[in-house]
C-alpha cells in the first residue's frame with residue numbers, strides 16, 4: 001500500500017470501526033478515547049472502535065499464522081499486529097491490588113487515571129463525552145492510585161512489556177491546582193523509579209504558579225485539554241471548561257510552554273461534536289504558534305455517557321482538517337516526534353501521524369512494538 005492508502009485506511013478505521021474475528025486487547029471505560037481496540041496497522045499505532053458502530057464496519061481483523069490482517073469484503077488490505085495481554089497484568093502489589101487496576105498498557109505507553117473522581121462527574125458540569133466514572137463503577141480500577149503504586153507498576157510495564165513512557169491523567173478537583181499537583185507527584189515517582197518520560201494531564205490551574213511547581217517535579221510533557229476551539233460547542237459539551245474559556249486556555253498554555261518548552265504542551269481537539277471546522281483550524285494554528293501541539297482526534301462516543309448515541313465523524317470530514325493543521329505544524333517544525341511523552345507521543349487515537357509520511361514524502365513512522 002502507498003502512504004496515502006495506509007493513511008486513508010487508518011482514518012476510515014477510526015471513523016467506522018473494526019469487527020473482530022480474532023481476540024485482542026481492548027480498552028473499555030475511562031477518560032479519553034475508549035471502547036476501542038489497540039493495534040498497529042502497517043506499522044502505525046491505531047485505536048479504533050470495536051463496539052457500537054463497529055458492528056456495521058466493512059473492516060474485519062483476522063488472525064493469521066504470523067500476526068493479523070485487516071480485510072474488507074474478503075480482500076486483505078494491510079498487516080496488523082495487536083497488543084498481547086501485558087505480562088504485568090498478572091502481578092499484584094504486596095497489599096493485593098492487581099497491577100491492571102492501577103495502570104494499563106496503551107500499546108507502548110503505561111497509562112493511568114491517578115484519581116478516578118472528577119468534581120464535575122454526575123452534575124451539570126460533567127463533560128458529555130467523558131467516561132471517567134464508568135470504570136470505577138464497574139470495578140475495573142481503584143479510586144486513587146498512590147505514587148508508590150504507580151512507580152511499582154511502571155517499572156514492571158517497562159521491564160516486562162516494553163513500555164516507553166507514562167501517560168498520567170486525573171479527574172479535576174475544586175482546589176486551586178485542580179488536581180495538577182497530585183498527578184505531577186505521581187509522575188515524579190514514576191520517573192524516579194522507572195526513568196520513563198512522563199506526561200501529566202490536568203485542567204488549567206486557578207493559580208498558574210502551580211504549573212511551575214509541576215515543572216519542578218520533573219514531568220516531561222503536559223496535556224491541558226481544551227477539547228474544542230468552538231466556544232458554543234465547548235459550552236454545550238464541557239460547561240466547566242467553558243468557564244475557563246478559550247483565552248483562559250491560551251493563558252495557561254503560554255505559561256506551560258515557558259516551563260516545558262514548545263511542543264511539550266499538547267491539547268486534545270475533538271472533531272465531530274458539531275464544531276465549526278474553520279474555527280477549529282484557526283484555533284489549532286494559533287495553538288501551534290504558541291508552541292502547543294493540537295492533538296486532533298475523532299469523537300469516540302463512550303457507551304454509558306450522554307454522547308453515547310453520537311457517531312465518530314467520517315474521514316471525509318476529518319481528513320481536510322488534519323491536512324491543513326498538519327501542513328501548518330510541519331512548516332513550523334512540529335511533528336509527531338516533537339512531544340516526549342503521552343498521547344501526542346503515542347498518536348494512536350489520532351489520524352495525524354498517519355498523514356505525516358504523505359506530507360513529508362517519507363515512509364511510515366517506525367514504531368516500537370512489543371514482542372509477538
Ligand code: SF4
Pocket residue numbers: 031118119120121125126127130131132170171172203238
Ligand atoms: S474535566 Fe471533564 S474530561 Fe476531565 S475528568 Fe472531569 S468530566 Fe472528564
